[in-house]
Amino acid sequence: MATEVHLLTHPFHPGQYVGPFTTAHPGLGGVCTFVGEVRGENGVEALELSHYEPLTLPGMKALAQRAVARFGLMGILVVHRSGVMLPGEPIVCVSAVASHRRAAFDAVDFAMDHLKSDSWFWKREKRCGTWRWIDPRPDDYAARDRW
Amino acid sequence: MATEVHLLTHPFHPGQYVGPFTTAHPGLGGVCTFVGEVRGENGVEALELSHYEPLTLPGMKALAQRAVARFGLMGILVVHRSGVMLPGEPIVCVSAVASHRRAAFDAVDFAMDHLKSDSWFWKREKRCGTWRWIDPRPDDYAARDRW
């Protein structure tokens, strides 16, 4: 299986996905994995991600396939949370397997940049009991435009 | 603990090190992990890494500390095998935890480049029952000199 995409509404352990994903690709040279977690800094009590199902999943699958084609991957795994998350909970896990390190590294970097700028996720943070929407940051677009 | 370095002579599962390492750093923003495995391509039956203990471990610890300082990491994990390995076995696992993705990514990339070019590991491959030493590749030095 070249691409594996999961949208989850419950907490997950990255290793439970990365382990079997890696095992499913014998002969690989390298695996690069990035896991992003909810930061608890600045008094953030919770983070909520909402999304529009009819766009999110097809968009993530298309991004995964683009990464495989562009970097010649053996496979890519994308796991993304939605719903309410607490500090320390993983939000996103991207893992790429390839024959060589550079391809695996660049693919994860590429996928993370595009997930952040192109994905249909809306975020809000809870601080002091109050929810507040998070606006786009210009540097997300700059990161995407590197590619 | 900011740096964690292990030199192993037996097979290991990266998740058994990355999981507890990640858990030990609450408040992190991102974890980047690279795992390199023995490739079975071109008829390679086994790979042997030998090293000179009095230099290897201090060298890897110093590299880990340089990476923490240079990229402002919360921590870095380096696990490296020596001895005889079969295709599919992990050789190296580097994992960096940081507040932000870019630092975690760059630190793993940096550590991998320097592990490959600066570490005191000698490799030989077994093909068709015959062991053959592997010479340095010029592009390893080029990769290190990026930094």
Next chain:
Amino acid sequence: MARLVFLGRLADLAGAGERAVEPGPLAEVLALLPPDLAIALLDERVRIALNGELVGGPESIVLRPGDELAFLPPVSGG
């Protein structure tokens, strides 16, 4: 009936994540909404998806029974 779906802060403004509306030309549908909501929905940075497919602009849309029209404000950085 057709459905309007509001994402992100548009859901706060609309008071709900979605709203059932009478089918018809979008201009007529929006005219029946609270003016501040209609104005927010027509912001040029708000993308529109009709039955799960992104479409260009709101000008030519005519809602038919069963249609789902989603309003997607700029997504959050992170």
Next chain:
Amino acid sequence: MARLVFLGRLADLAGAGERAVEPGPLAEVLALLPPDLAIALLDERVRIALNGELVGGPESIVLRPGDELAFLPPVSGG
């Protein structure tokens, strides 16, 4: 006695990973080794570590009893 340690393919050439030698100036120690091994050990790409510390060159080394002198050829790429 002192010890010479041979890494990588130098171990193949030496026929063993290490060798016990009489202490003394390194030039005298090497003179007692097989000439092809001595020449390989003095290759300018071979680094030298005395008791676990890298040292500059072989010229001034005098082995004392208990010393360990390691010869480190270029390490392998990946």
